[in-house]
Amino acid sequence: MAKATLDLHFVRQQFPAFSEPSLKGQAFFENAGGSYMCQNVIDRFSAIYHQRKLQPYYAFKASAELGAEMDLAHQRMARYLNVDIDEVMFGPSTSQNTYVLAQALKERLKPGDGIIISGQEHEANTGVWRRLEAAGMRIIIWEVDPSSGQLDLNDLEGLIDDKIKMVAMTHCSNLVADINPVRKVADMAHAAGAILLVDGVSYCPHGFPDLDALGADIYLFSSYKTYGPHQGVMVIRKSARYLLAPQAHYFNHDVPSKWMVPAGPDHAQIAAANGMMDYFDALDAHHGGGDDAMRPRRVEALFHAAEQENLKVMLDYLGQRNDIRLLGPSDATRRAPTVSFVSSRLASQDIAKQLASHGIMVGGGDFYAVRLLETMGVNANDGAVRLSFVHYTSRDEINAALKALDQVL
Ligand SMILES: Cc1ncc(COP(=O)(O)O)c(C=O)c1O
Known part of the structure; x- marks a missing residue:
């Protein structure tokens, strides 16, 4: 059986944040802090x-x-x-x-x-x-x-x-x-x-x-x-x-x-x-469904495939810059799409602020992993810039983030 590809249109319809006027024109990259809530939870x-x-x-x-x-x-x-x-x-x-x-x-x-x-x-x-x-x-x-x-x-x-x-x-x-x-x-x-x-x-x-x-x-x-x-x-x-x-x-x-x-x-x-x-079940059914016991594995596989493609694009971009230090592995298959870096020139807090002005919602700071930052020789007071995304993130949003990074860095 051919592997299902995530239907992003369907996915984004399940999250009211994507049709919220006050969030229009902004791309959300602070998912590791807290994701958008799906409609099924709001309905409940x-x-x-x-x-x-x-x-x-x-x-x-x-x-x-x-x-x-x-x-x-x-x-x-x-x-x-x-x-x-x-x-x-x-x-x-x-x-x-x-x-x-x-x-x-x-x-x-x-x-x-x-x-x-x-x-x-x-x-x-x-x-x-x-x-x-x-x-x-x-x-x-x-x-x-x-x-x-x-x-x-x-x-x-x-x-x-x-x-x-x-x-x-x-x-x-x-x-x-x-x-x-x-x-x-x-x-x-x-x-x-x-x-x-x-x-x-x-x-x-x-x-x-x-x-x-x-x-x-x-x-x-x-x-x-x-x-x-x-x-x-x-x-x-x-x-x-x-x-x-x-x-x-x-x-x-x-x-x-x-x-x-x-x-x-x-x-x-x-x-x-x-x-x-409710959301995971609906997502699975929309993509063909199957044996109940395997549903979590199918949902995980759908998420993973969609995230990995976007993650490769982001890591390739960051990999060709020599003014940043990526924290963690550069191989997409080894990591989750939570991408943190520090710049050799600019403060992380400033980068995060400037990205916000370009409509890219990111976090800058220690993310309560102060000890890890210190071990890695990163100034925890300034911290790192973190772009974290999930399955509902679109390629357009990834491209917008990379374009903004190009301008800010
Ligand atoms: C990896 C990790 N562990 C634990 C926590 C703490 O979770 P909570 O906010 O539910 O206390 C967080 C929160 O950001 C986290 O990112």
Whole structure:
């Protein structure tokens, strides 16, 4: 069967931002900060806020319906990620979720137990673990290569011992965007009796992974970057439970959706998360569909093919400039379309400002990956320029960004 090509017209019709007059003439390249929201999610919110903005799970109709919609979001998210429904939780954000997980670990780890943290992390997946040092944990940093920003498995090999209880790493950095070999790290961690926690925030906008195949014991991402509500999705596999003390009210310790989420649930956001899967399902059906179990893989393949073509164009352009330093690999197949660079002449903040005046919406700064920037010898106060895009980005927008870069640089 011939591979389907992404129907960009169809895709962009699902995002009201593309027909919003106030955004007209501007190309959006700050997707790694937060994506546009798809119409299906907005529709869900609208229906919830109009018809059932109340406490869920009671016997009256509107309440029961909201509860059922929340349960459905758990069920569909679990199916998309290929995990069990009782392994999926929604929390306020990924930073909040790692914060809670750190409290949970603290209760179970003993002084001298070790945690390995990659040097490629957003602060959300490093600061909370580092703070456990005060409780006697050994914190070991798996450093990146300062020139490429990449991690080397051989370095990790030398750090793991039988006192290591957890390895924390990103699936894909929000700055260097290198896609890390999670399966291999999972195997190494498991062989040493440790669990693997993976920050999937920068990976998931490009397709939800098969978590069972990936092997991570804990996997986190933020659905406001995957076209959905401002929530953190947290998957805790059964294999990680023994290391985590429940953090909810005592009577919720055995409730799968609550035991690691002390915050009261944002019912509307959880229920509206269905809209992401509504969108993915509609996209898949529009492109021919097929076996239900393979739907996430088809959606991921559609995203990937569309993104890779645009990514090659952008990396080719940046590759022929000798006044910029690209952060991360120049090979499109090794990275996500989150493209950061620094200029040898101009401040990143100025470049970002000037690009904005050309209608190119980009970010300039440290993107909360301060430690990584510092290791790479980049002035974190000025930071980098980041052009991040996703499947809905058009070639016209890529060309507009390159034209503006030509003028600004
Ligand atoms: C790679 C990465 N990890 C973690 C986070 C934190 O996510 P949240 O904003 O949901 O706390 C971000 C946010 O930008 C991120 O880019």
